[in-house]
Amino acid sequence: MQEPTFLILTALAAEPAHGYGVIRAVEELSQGEVVLRPGTLYGALDRLTEQGLVEVEREEAVGGRLRRYYRLTDSGAAALTAQVQRLRRNADAAAQRLRISFGGARFAGARFGGARFGGARFGGAR
Amino acid sequence: VSERRYRWLIRAYPKAYRDYRGAEMLTTLLDMAESGRGRPGPGLSAHLVFRGVLQRFRPPARRPLAWLGALLAAVALAAFAGVAGTWLGWQTAEAIPSDADLRALNAAITGMPAPAAVYPEVSAMKGPGVAVRADGASDYSPGRIRAALTADGWRITSFADHDGTLITFAETAPGTPVDLSTERRLPTEFVAYTATRGGLKLAGDGMVTAEDGSARYRTEVWPREPAVVRPLTVTGLAVGALAGWLLAVAAAWRIRGSGRPRRWLATGLSAAGFAAVAVPAYQHYRDVYQVLVYAHGSPYPYIVDGPADGRVILAGTAIGLLAMVTGLVAASREASGVASRKA
Numbered sequence: 124m125q126e127p128t129f130l131i132l133t134a135l136a137a138e139p140a141h142g143y144g145v146i147r148a149v150e151e152l153s154q155g156e157v158v159l160r161p162g163t164l165y166g167a168l169d170r171l172t173e174q175g176l177v178e179v180e181r182e183e184a185v186g187g188r189l190r191r192y193y194r195l196t197d198s199g200a201a202a203l204t205a206q207v208q209r210l211r212r213n214a215d216a217a218a219q220r221l222r223i224s225f226g227g228a229r230f231a232g233a234r235f236g237g238a239r240f241g242g243a244r245f246g247g248a249r
Numbered sequence: 250v251s252e253r254r255y256r257w258l259i260r261a262y263p264k265a266y267r268d269y270r271g272a273e274m275l276t277t278l279l280d281m282a283e284s285g286r287g288r289p290g291p292g293l294s295a296h297l298v299f300r301g302v303l304q305r306f307r308p309p310a311r312r313p314l315a316w317l318g319a320l321l322a323a324v325a326l327a328a329f330a331g332v333a334g335t336w337l338g339w340q341t342a343e344a345i346p347s348d349a350d351l352r353a354l355n356a357a358i359t360g361m362p363a364p365a366a367v368y369p370e371v372s373a374m375k376g377p378g379v380a381v382r383a384d385g386a387s388d389y390s391p392g393r394i395r396a397a398l399t400a401d402g403w404r405i406t407s408f409a410d411h412d413g414t415l416i417t418f419a420e421t422a423p424g425t426p427v428d429l430s431t432e433r434r435l436p437t438e439f440v441a442y443t444a445t446r447g448g449l450k451l452a453g454d455g456m457v458t459a460e461d462g463s464a465r466y467r468t469e470v471w472p473r474e475p476a477v478v479r480p481l482t483v484t485g486l487a488v489g490a491l492a493g494w495l496l497a498v499a500a501a502w503r504i505r506g507s508g509r510p511r512r513w514l515a516t517g518l519s520a521a522g523f524a525a526v527a528v529p530a531y532q533h534y535r536d537v538y539q540v541l542v543y544a545h546g547s548p549y550p551y552i553v554d555g556p557a558d559g560r561v562i563l564a565g566t567a568i569g570l571l572a573m574v575t576g577l578v579a580a581s582r583e584a585s586g587v588a589s590r591k592a
Contacts, residue, residue, distance in 0.1 A: 163300070
């Protein structure tokens with residue numbers, strides 16, 4: 124799973140969001156590192172919808188502007204959970220090896236410990 | 250101002266896609282602009298146009314027949330456009346002299362004033378050409394041939410003649426073997442020459458039998474291949490492939506919105522259409538091949554096809570086009586009907 128896809132699924136994990144909402148959420152989640160452009164976002168949403176990972180939750184037309192809200196499907200949540208576990212396993216393995224090689228407290232922090240990915244965020248998606 | 254600009258940029262996307270995503274994308278773009286995140290600069294414009302054009306190349310997902318159709322359409326249309334490119338290239342070739350001019354030249358060369366037969370020809374590499382044949386009674390005069398060519402503006406590039414023998418037998422009824430006892434050996438003068446004039450080439454030969462004064466001359470004139478023929482042929486192939494793919498993808502998106510029976514009808518008719526254009530497309534690829542392998546300098550415009558091929562190509566093309574257009578119309582009628590009912 125590529126990073127933008129992972130971030131889009133993550134953005135939709137907490138609550139449904141429309142196009143601009145996803146762009147903003149992805150930017151926040153990546154701490155400004157990933158700024159999706161509209162073409163990329165909708166290309167990814169097309170693909171994720173085709174794969175059944177994301178679906179349209181509702182449509183709103185306010186002031187002549189159409190907003191489509193997307194949410195994670197069950198298989199989308201499952202795919203994201205699997206990816207989270209994979210990333211956590213790899214991150215833990217990397218942190219452990221760095222600890223062995225370089226020792227010390229530098230890499231022993233709680234960052235890879237699971238608190239960040241293990242929270243209630245994904246549990247509450249559905 | 251930016252809304253109009255965004256609307257214009259979104260037009261890079263195919264219509265079927267815009268119908269579903271256009272309004273939503275516009276909202277997102279305007280949301281971004283208002284929050285100062287995505288100004289309508291050249292970067293964003295290029296991005297939208299690039300993604301839009303890319304979308305035009307993408308057949309509907311999980312539709313293997315759409316992918317196959319796009320591939321076949323690209324292959325088929327490339328053949329037709331390749332031949333069109335060749336034709337366009339040959340339009341820039343130097344014009345063949347008129348029949349009257351050719352007959353006058355022939356009369357001057359052969360010394361036989363009777364009107365000669367003129368046969369227009371199309372070479373294997375699709376270039377024009379003409380053959381003039383004259384049979385009659387005359388003498389042999391190399392000086393007359395050279396003078397006739399030079400006076401008509403031709404520069405002689407080769408000239409060779411030699412004394413030979415013409416072996417003849419008495420005519421027999423069709424199907425009966427030649428009677429070898431009737432063999433006659435006639436001293437005959439053979440001549441062959443080539444010449445050029447501007448972008449034209451000429452090859453001539455003749456044989457004159459002194460005993461009975463019978464003469465047979467043949468003159469062929471054809472244009473040198475213009476430099477643009479091969480590049481235009483290759484460009485035609487590429488443009489045709491691109492257009493075929495894009496058309497098929499657009500058709501697949503249109504058909505996608507129809508009901509199952511219409512979709513199958515469109516698929517069946519498209520398959521029939523592809524089957525019908527298979528022979529013409531194959532023939533066109535052979536023509537393109539002949540163009541690409543033709544020796545540089547246009548030494549001789551040979552022929553590899555019989556005149557019957559044209560009818561097969563025309564019929565196959567017409568049936569194929571009809572089948573595909575019918576299929577597309579049948580399917581998209583219902584698709585637009587569904588769309589309007591939804592609206």
